[in-house]
Amino acid sequence: MSADTKIAELLTELHQLIKQTQEERSRSEHNLLNIQKTHERMQTENKTSPYYRTKLRGLYTTARADAEAECRQAVIIRVAYTDIPMPLALWTLEVSTDLICILRHALDKIAEIKSLLEERRIAAKMAGVNSDNDPPRKTMRRGVLMTLLQQSAMTLPLWIGKPGDSPPPLCGAMPANSDYVAKQGDKVAARVKAVDGDEQWILAEVVSYSHSTNKYEVDDIDEEGKERHTLSRRRIIPLPQWKANPETDPEALFSKDQLVLALYPQTTCFYRALIHTHPHRPQDDYSVLFEDTSYADGYSPPLNVAQRYVVACKENKKK
Template sequence: MALVSADSRIAELLTELHQLIKQTQEERSRSEHNLVNIQKTHERMQTENKTAKIAGLYNDSEPPRKTMRRGVLMTLLQQSAMTLPLWIGKPGDKPPPLCGAIPASGDYVAKPGDKVAARVKAVDGDEQWILAEVVSYSHATNKYEVDDIDEEGKERHTLSRRRIIPLPQWKANPETDPEALFQKEQLVLALYPQTTCFYRALIHTPPQRPQDDYSVLFEDTSYADGYSPPLNVAQRYVVACKEPKKK
């Protein structure tokens, strides 16, 4: 009986492994397709850029070039989200820190080049969370140097650790590790679509499949209930909110 049970368990694990490999292949195929599309978009933008210059419509310092650059940035951010690897553990393994909603360990230091959510002071004095890239970290001062990811207003900021939230390094699989995802009505910071800023939001629906995004409700006072209609945000750009919920 024990031998039959072991054989059954092995068969189950092999079936699960086959499904995960199939999902991984689907993700890879989707990513390759998107990379081709990005390349085509980039080439088209370069062609349009050159054509406009030849026509004498604008020079390098004028707004249309910035618009082109921002379009490429938005596409790259979307591609970065789609190619975030899916964490696949052995049976019984728990998802590690920075997988889905699981935060970094207390002593974690983000590496140069890592993308993070960074709380900075805006021009008007208000504070906001932006998407930034780590330049360096000083153990002497416990402070990061980060660059704003947005080329249009690119600035370097020196920030304490409490003003930095590392982004996930793996997607959590809803089918095998649902506990590694934010749950419905949980308060988070999410990257607003087509921007480089994070805003407070409530989880409307967690991902149901590995390739799915979160559906979130952004705080928005222009709506009667104080929240926007549901918007999709990739796992890569949803992190725990460090601020208390507004009353």
């Protein structure tokens, strides 16, 4: 089966999953609306009568039964009653929901589609490199490259684990395992020698890895197909493969004042920076302070950098 055919099939399946998501939301909406209205009436009357207690138990029992019948995957839903003087101030229900299963399945489909697209891009790139008959490829315009980097950061998948799961390596600030080898096409931070002889960290794409020499071949993302570097593993830092959710996995984020390497906005180079504030929502960026001697305190004003382009710094902080 060709990659195009497989992608078309996956897109069709994804469309059906999106329709199922809406159907599940609509199906449970009526019961959830009744629960909400009952809570509102209880708050208005500022009391919990036997009638309301019995009604709520029935509504929650129905919601639980519906969910358990649809899926085995459990999540914890805590329903807190505020400003109501009652013994059941906090209800904790272990509820299974088909919606979560559908969303997880949809995320798997999206990841598979992205993987196929990346494989096709790499194959086309390698075919262009190995072909002597094709005309020289034009360098990508700067604005187009910056837009693609921004889109890559926005579409980085969010890690959604099962209850009790810990964030995996390469989720947010979680480092790669010591034996991890980046795959062809993966984006990395690479330490290379600049034209003036100084060393700098650049955004690069993995071309290959040699297990015999323990070295990578990488392309400078800003000069794709023109400038290639052969680097040892210690000069490579894999970029995150998932965004960390600050609401569920705060331990997978860099902490305030932690020294990092961050991609300077509108460039393809990583520079040392301090974390000013970390993301508060999954879609938020880090706010970082780049080292900059042109400022009195040695740091730039806060600048936003996506989770995709913030990695642990292997160097010591300047004194």
